[in-house]
Amino acid sequence: MCPGYEFSYDSLNLEIFGRKPENMLIGNSLNCYAGFSTNESVRFNSSSGGLITQILIFALEKGIIDGALVIKMNKDKPLEPEPFIARTKEEIIEAAQSKYCPVPANVAVKQIIDSNPNEKFAVVGLPCHINGIRKAQQINKKLKNNIVFCLGILCNHTPNFLATDLFLQRYNVKKEDIIKIDYRGNGWPGFMRIETTKSTLKISLGKYWWFIGSHFFYPKSCLTCSDGFCELSDASFGDAWLPEYSHDNKGTSVVVTRTEKMSQLLCDMKNELELIKIDDNRITQSQMGMLYFKKKSLNARLKFISNSSKSQEVLNPDLIDYILSIYVCFTVLISSNPIIRKMLAKVPLRVMWLYKLPYSIIVNSINSKNMWKKN
Ligand SMILES: Cc1cc2nc3c(=O)[nH]c(=O)nc-3n(C[C@H](O)[C@H](O)[C@H](O)COP(=O)(O)OP(=O)(O)OC[C@H]3O[C@@H](n4cnc5c(N)ncnc54)[C@H](O)[C@@H]3O)c2cc1C
Secondary structure (H helix, E strand, O other): OOOOOEEEHHHHHHHHHOOOOOOOOOOOOOEEEEEEEOOHHHHHOOOOOOHHHHHHHHHHHOOOOOEEEEEEEOOOOOOOEEEEEEOOHHHHHHOOOOOOOOOOHHHHHHHHHOOOOOOOEEEEEOHHHHHHHHHHHHHOHHHHHHEEEEEEEOOOOOOOHHHHHHHHHHOOOOHHHEEEEEOOOOOOOOEEEEEEOOOEEEEEHHHHHHHHOOHHHOOHHHHOOOOOOOOOOOEEEEEOOOHHHOOOOOOOEEEEEOOHHHHHHHHHOOOOEEEEEOOHHHHHHOOHHHHHHHHHOHHHHHOOOOOOEEEOOOOOOOHHHHHHHHHHHHHHHHOOOHHHHHHHHHOOHHHHHHHHHHHHHHHHHHHHOOHHHHO
């Protein structure tokens, strides 16, 4: 079922939404919103606006679902993500926030397959998770009938485990001392919070993202992915990286709904959610860096790495995209070298920042001119 081996976006779009993708950047859509949960605590303790957590709680309380496939960090092994079926409000809240490490969401799918025939579920996942679920639904009736909706998470890439390991080393945190790790939460854009037997560290997203977001920690499969908006989910959720929300320290999400049942569910949540309709252009504007990576420079990267059969329409790359792709592929390639890994644990964050700076400046300038989007 792994979507990394073979995947047809057109046929799955036809099967799920009855039409091929209308918008090459975000896929099929019905409505776009920006908003947040009206529950201050849910909003503050989630990744952005707390919408995913709030929708799951509502669906559970209204009997729309009996459980949701979500991810928490394992209590005994706090650095390991644990996919599970949350069946209570408390469990859904416990699973809130983004986990910036590889997550084997498929291990909990078996619990849905083995569940009572009348039970209904929601699934939360990254594009690669949801695409795998969609393929599995094609051959497994229980998954098709019993999963009532899939909530997708916008995704640029998932950092590998090395990112967290080296980050802990640089802060002199021993893995065995860790009691709990939160990658997001505590308002927006939030903090990484590392609770150890000795102390609690709180590191702002801005600070650790230069490290964890560095191309040194990109899994190879993320280099071949063209789906940043989780285009086969019933609704997709991301951070509202827009100027009008940049001073909001509580958190706002952007949402794309793709199915009537999801649009209706959001309408029914008038008391639980604060949502405003926005243009799909504003949604793409909030994700220009990610869209450049997925839709504009993908084919340039694929010239340098082998790829399996995935068919999704993307834009043709220009010379500058090839140059930037050489930088990205070279960085991913050398990151597997043990000497480079040792160096990464030691180099000052400023050096890491400087290494990525030319790439960021060029991509920002390409995006600010909006040239590729107009083509
Ligand atoms: C690896 C990764 C990359 C991302 N990249 C982008 C991006 O490029 N642009 C952008 O705008 N937003 C990105 N996000 C999404 C963003 O961080 C928030 O998850 C999103 O805005 C939803 O916020 P929320 O407050 O509604 O979610 P919450 O209410 O906090 O709920 C989050 C839900 O997602 C589940 N979850 C968390 N991490 C994972 C995971 N790794 N795999 C599967 N399920 C998970 C949790 O169990 C929880 O149910 C990314 C998230 C992740 C995990």
